[in-house]
Amino acid sequence: MPLFGKKDSGKKIKSKDIRELNKTVPIEDKYILHDTLGTGAFSEVRLAVSRENPDQHYAVKIIDKKALKGKEESLENEIRVLRRFSANQQIDGELEPGTRLTHPNIVQLYETFEDKSKIYLVMELVTGGELFDRIVEKGSYTEKDASDLIRQILEAVAYMHKEGVVHRDLKPENLLFYSPDDDAKIMISDFGLSKTEDSGTMATACGTPGYVAPEVLAQKPYGKAVDVWSIGVISYILLCGYPPFYDENDANLFAQILKGDFEFDSPYWDDISESAKDFIRHLMCVDVKKRYTCEQALAHPWISGNAAGNKNIHATVSEQLKKNFAKSRWKQAYIAATVIRQMQRMALSSSNSSGEGGSKTNLLKDSKLNVPSDSSQRSDTDESIHVENIETTKTTTSNAEIKNQRISSPTSCLNGSGQAK
Structure with a gap:
């Protein structure tokens, strides 16, 4: 099937x-x-x-x-x-x-x-350009910076959910800075795959594989929680520069996502607070009933308190972003x-x-x-x-980026190599 x-x-x-x-x-x-x-x-x-x-x-x-x-x-x-x-x-x-x-x-x-x-x-x-590009360009970047970015995304998505809309394709490419200013706000764009809850049950497997929730891959009916999972994936990448799920083989990649099989690898996560890791675990929880809502995520100490660290992690994160999300x-x-x-x-x-x-x-x-x-x-x-x-012009992309390209047609199918047919 x-x-x-x-x-x-x-x-x-x-x-x-x-x-x-x-x-x-x-x-x-x-x-x-x-x-x-x-x-x-x-x-x-x-x-x-x-x-x-x-x-x-x-x-x-x-x-x-x-x-x-x-x-x-x-x-x-x-x-x-x-x-x-x-x-x-x-x-x-x-x-x-x-x-x-x-x-x-x-x-x-x-x-x-x-x-x-x-x-x-x-x-x-x-x-202001895309999220990852701005981080790479910055001279300094901390866990607190990541927390502030995620807070803005959560506030916007919480508003969307309150209005009965599920985005279904949250990913860094759809997160843009309003202006080149250092304190520019984040803007959510691209509502092409969004759905209103009053339009009926959502069961279409759509979105971008690297950011899609397990219940979507499992072809189960789903709702707002899929956006929270995607924010969890984005949070993970913002703190280390590489995706939580990756494999050259599509079946293995999807199996990782379905199991929620991710780790906080050393040395990349050694300087990241336990609060940040706890926050991510609650967002990337396979059990939809236990997964945080946007409101719960906003109340987490890593977002609402002072738990996010202030150590400069720019060198490590930017190096990994350039390696894993190399975009021309x-x-x-x-x-x-x-x-x-x-x-x-x-x-x-x-x-x-x-x-x-x-x-x-x-x-x-x-x-x-x-x-x-x-x-x-x-x-x-x-x-x-x-x-x-x-x-x-011709460009080159990393394998990780290819895996994170969008499967955007609700009716398109994937063949064994992961290509739409």
């Missing part, structure tokens, strides 16, 4: 979310679309500027309807989840009933538009350079037209960059609507 082949047995998603896209106003009336930041099988992401306020910048995800045909349900699901966490959603110029303020650590969807051939999602931009930086560099060039042109144009020399600095300072859902390689058969980064 194929491992990743079981479908959700939930209610059929209605087409309400796509019907409610703004069809009355063309997106070009409100936004100026600039350079392409990323492309994928179904969509592209472009930098956009508000016509009303040129200092406001966004990422616009543009989805081709023709390419989307047959996969509308996944897009409806993603839009519905994003709307649940976004403030001031407008439908035909009016606020959607029940609109609420979102959580500060969740990337927002601001507006949606539709024309004859495309669907447009206007989303928040963030500029050219993709992010390409996107960042594209945005900067575009903003410089915009700033120069603004300066020439207004005669004010200070606009360029302010424009670059206030810019926010995020390419939603774009950080990992994805299959063309992905039933969620995602965007892949532009690929212009």
Whole structure:
């Protein structure tokens, strides 16, 4: 029986979310679309500027309807989840009933538009880059830093769970820093595989193998606890730089996860507090009933108290991150350079037209960059609507990274070599 082949047995998603896209106003009336930041099988992401306020910048995800045909349900699901966490959603110029303020650590969807051939999602931009990249770049990194990062993630996911949403694909690539500032907050992105509890029982084996919970692999019905397991895996990696589960053989890898078979190896964990290890054990508990909830995790002394150590562990962690999660930086560099060039042109144009020399600095300072859902390689058969980064050169990836690539299509199956078929 194929491992990743079981479908959700939930209610059929209605087409309400796509019907409610703004069809009355063309997106070009409100936004100026600039350079392409990323492309994928179904969509592209472009930098956009508000016509009303040129200092406001966004990422616009543009989805081709023709390419989307047959996969509308996944897009409806993603839009519905994003709307649940976004403030001031407008439908035909009016606020959607029940609109609420979102959580500060969740990337927002601001507006949606539709024309004859495309669907447009206007989303928040963030500029700080991915979680692991920032840690490697830091000169100092402590257990307390890791604790602060996990606290932010837990607070955001606790909010999601309270609102009845399970992310189902929490991993470092979906955790972005809001800005390059040292004290920038973490933002959760990529809700393509998220599910609302009111949409029915969750049983689909989906997500990224290295971060997926045992009950998902066991093809059992599951719920919010799968996100807590993933946070446990992320916590483990943040403290040592390598994944808790790894094997060249897929069957062995899945067996490790199903058993919760992980260790705190010496010398990598010698300087890590017992409180941190206790915290991780409670999050990566195979027994779902005994596994912590987000609220329980937030109350743990490693998060809420002073149990996290202050020793600099940057050298060990960064070395292991580079070894086990080696990702080419050219993709992010390409996107960042594209945005900067575009903003410089915009700033120069603004300066020439207004005669004010200070606009360029302010424009670059206030810019926010995020390419939603774009950080990992994805299959063309992905039933969620995602965007892949532009690929212009050959790269090499570590075996551990290959194991942690997403199995993103709810209906895709794995053959013996771990490849989608």
